[in-house]
Amino acid sequence: MANHVAAEATPPAACLNQLKKQVLDAGLCVACGACVGLCPHIIFYDGRVAAPDDCGLSQGRCLDLCPQAPEPAQESKRRALHAQAGQTPAPPLGPHAGIWQARAASPDLAGRAQYGGVASALLALALEEGLIGEAVVTRGGQRGAPQGALVRDRAGVLAAAGSIYAAGGSLLALNQALAQETGPKLGLVGLPCQVLAAAAMKAHPSYPAAARRLGLVIGLFCTWNLPARGLRALLAAEGLQGPVKKYDIPPPPAQVFLVETEKETREIPLAKVREHTLAGCALCPDLTAELADVSIGAAEGRPGWNTLIARSAQGESLVKSALERGLLILETPPAESLDHLRAAAAAKRARAAQAWKER
Amino acid sequence: MNPAAKLYAEPLDIIITGVGGQGNVLASQVLGRALLKLGYGVTVGETFGLSQRGGAVMSMVRVVSQGVMGPLVPENRATAILSLEPLEALRVLGAYGHPQVVVLTNDRPLMPVNVIAGANRYPDMADLQAVLAELSSRLYWLPATDVALELGNPILANVVMLGALAASGLLPLGLPELEAALAEMFPPAKMEANRQALARGAALLA
Amino acid sequence: MADLSKLMPGETVLLQGNEALARGALEAGVAFCAAYPGNPSSEILESLADSAAGAGIYAEWSVNEKVALESAAAAAYTGLRAMASMKQNGVNVAQDFICNLTISGSGPGGLVLITCDDPSGISSTNEQDARFIARLADLPLLEPATPAEAMAMIKFAFELSEEIQNLVVLRSLSRLSHTRAGIVPGPLPQTRPKPYWDPKVNHATMPVVPLHAKMHEKLARAGRLMAAAGFNSYEGPQKPELLIIASGSSVLYAAEALQLLKAEDKAGILKLGATWPLPEELILDHLAKCGRVLFAEEVDPFLENEIKALYAQNAGRLGAKAFFGKATGHLAAIGENTPGRLAAAMARILGLEWRTVDEAYAKRSAELLAKLVPPREFGFCPGCPHRASYWAIKQTLAVDGRQGLVSGDIGCYTLGVLPTGFRRVNSVHCMGSGLGISNGLGQLGRFGFDQPVVSVVGDSTFYHSALPALVNARWNQSDYVLCVLDNSATAMTGFQPHPGTGRTATGQPGKQVAVESVCQALGLPYAIVDPYDLAATQEALYDALQQGGGVRVLIFRRLCALVQGRQGGHPYRMRVDAEACRGENCGCNRFCSRVFRCPGLTFDQAGGAAVIDEVTCVGCGVCAQICPAGAILAEPRKEAAA
Structure with missing residues (x-):
């Protein structure tokens, strides 16, 4: 009775199929987590995003929110999102109201954090002031792979301080939090890809909860990232065992990746690290998280200090408030440092543009 | 021993169909045993294959006054189709039906998993009933599962359908012969439910 | 099956073809019967096992068809009548022995091989014609047409085998094995010889050439005896x-x-x-x-x-x-x-006119069927542990992300190639071959092959023919993960026991050979997981995939849902919270019923929510774990066994 077998119909342009084709299968995914948690079809485990089944839907948010989706092109999608926020792209550093070198005044923050503890200080302040009620941060999870976590107070912020050089899919936690249509304003600390996704969430007509609840976005500078498994493989290849206390990439010309464990601190040449980095990161033009309210990174040649960029009015007033309360120490950066930062940001843009061309 | 009554058709070819787990093979065995006891030549062909894994299942009960038939009813030559599931009645009609065929079917659909999954559509029940009527000379559209549930167990639908078949005039036997055959296969404790199922099935045609 | 030794001689009964073969063997005085289950042959040994006590015979489910026939041959060497029954594929398994047995001869006791072929592959992975073995090995071949003839032929087969002292092949077909007809049983023999093998007599294949010549003589003599037997007309x-x-x-x-x-x-x-x-x-x-x-x-x-x-x-x-x-x-x-x-x-x-039905009817019915009748796809039973196992395999290989492959094998879980198993199985051939395929793939890393390899094998198939491949993989350090889908039954063919169950064909206790004991003996790393626990299973499989190195084993252990149903059922009553169910809304799109595909979990179009089919659902609780909205609830069922 095979002649009565009907063919199974699959919609040709199902959104998830497109995400799979254009991003996941194309090796573009940077595991930001923007698509994870929206639906049961997209899963995240040990630092990887996967979609084993077809969702069968033609309308969905997963592809729209993906910062790595090839369409529209990076430049035009960023321009549109800036415009929506009433800003201009202002390359190479993005829109900014002020740029400082900064560190947290409180020694508990500065000591614990990656550089100057500025991100933690600002986030804790935003929570204390009620600017936001909860925040999504990234911290170590299962198998050492980072994952998103929701924090509500200073203690939670401190627990998540310090960089984890692996893709964390932490926007999963944001999507989960936004599944509640109403609730406190949410903060996010994220990488440039995640900041781009967060901006896309706020602007998406089918994601009203994001527009309503996403309050503060703190961006972190990023040149590239490692997949969780890649980081593990790197450490294993280096014979490093036991829990890692801290990772760092000292500013040029060091060209090394520092890994500090209980027993030792190891310098791994960056060339070796790059064998394990996420391929998709090469396509990202954004060094300084240009769509954030404030962006924070290392300060060149100045251990224990951050570079801080206030971008939006909200970001600016948060920095101001922190200064007034004596939580931050701000200094004007040397012109040379700013030049180097601009050059690095421009170089990342240029590398990404070239990489898209070569695809 | 020669059979007493003349058969409705020679050969009398009854196809019992349904879905794995509905008790199709059991129904065909009961019918076969009862007819054999009356002296008819009986062949019961069973196609179960992967039937326990949700597939369609079919038994062919072939009855002649004398001799032995092959296990397969020839294409488009079934005398009657007894179906434990309405969609399967139509499926079998396509291969074995003809304008004179008599169809008795349980009206309770069992959704194929591909229908559950949304890949295919189960036909509208009114359409299904109309089409079965169009493609047969007589259609008995029977609430066998409902009756079985009233009796306490949906699995009794097959015996309800046998009761209806006995009342249809197609068989050279009545309820007592079917009951005797059932008694060979079931412990006495289960016979009261079977007896009631037969009677309720026959009553559906009254 | 029933005890066929209790049938009254001379009294017509409705017997299945396979039962007729079994009864015929009993009437012929068979003493030793062995088989490996496989449709359409399973009921032969099943009914012989159920008749074993009554008829005073020995009946065993052997670990595979080759062992079955070898064991039967041994009995024949001692003068007992013996038989082995199998499906067509089984003849391939036994073939090596058959091609040598025909040289050595079969000894004084009659020895019969029954092959049940399956044209159209109704319950098989192929529709192979096993008659080739008769020509290949120069063996007499009998092909009955009806259950009654099958009964008569098997009696003749034993006599013929004893006459020529070689194996006789009887070929049944699904349509014969699974056809019931009125059969008149004859009497059962009251005596049987005491088994004895004269140590001065050898049954070996050497010297080959003279014995080959003798084999031809045997076949020629068989031909003369068969011509006179009345089966051709x-x-x-x-x-x-x-x-x-x-x-x-x-x-x-x-x-x-x-x-x-x-x-x-x-x-x-x-x-x-x-x-x-x-x-x-x-x-x-x-x-x-x-x-x-x-x-x-x-x-x-x-x-x-x-x-x-x-x-x-x-x-x-x-x-x-x-x-x-x-x-x-x-x-x-x-x-x-x-x-x-x-x-x-x-x-x-x-040059005659032939039409099965008038053209208008044929056209109309074809038209209506095409329009109205959806296929009825095969699928795992409600509560089947294989559905959960393949779900875990699918999810885990996806997050592993290295385009992992799954070699399948023979059993219910072969359906892993279909949507019911999420089409997650990449290859299926014959019993045990999944491990061989995996073994080969597991050596390709040296050439740059970087896809992880998973082999799935059922418990019964594990004993049937997976063991040599597993030893090979251990020895040569092939890199793959073996998942033994252990549902503690030969479920596909009717829940026959196997070494892992510890029971024998006649229901007697045997010595259990557990899968893990084999792993221990081989020094294989292994873990036991419950496929009903999706998260734990996925984690265990993910870990195993990341490990690399030689073969490592995961035993997915959970009783066949149908067997569990007979043993008191499953622990839960499932319920859908229609309020919480996201139905067809964006992001879910009936994830449970559309993707998970359990017949017990359907979708109410009118209500726009998933719904449990209470008649079909057995209450395994697995679907509650996949619902993104927590809308499927597993509530403990008081009366059930855990």
């Missing part, structure tokens, strides 16, 4: 326009086709029941009387080709003939025969 006109040479169920189809065509006066049927060696004299005699010949047999053109070869030797004497069959396309070279197919072929040859 002709019915029809003295000088027919068409001679139909038929064997097996096709004999009945051919007779019915002639009736349908009302062509009994034009064509005659030469029914062959004793088919190999060919009854040459009989065939030549009939060829001489008719210019046109149609062959009706399933599946291969076995008689067709052999008889054409016989004709070629005698063509000068017989003159020109026209042969019809599979070679000419008058009958299909694949699939089953049916009365209609044969009638169409005969009509074409004889």
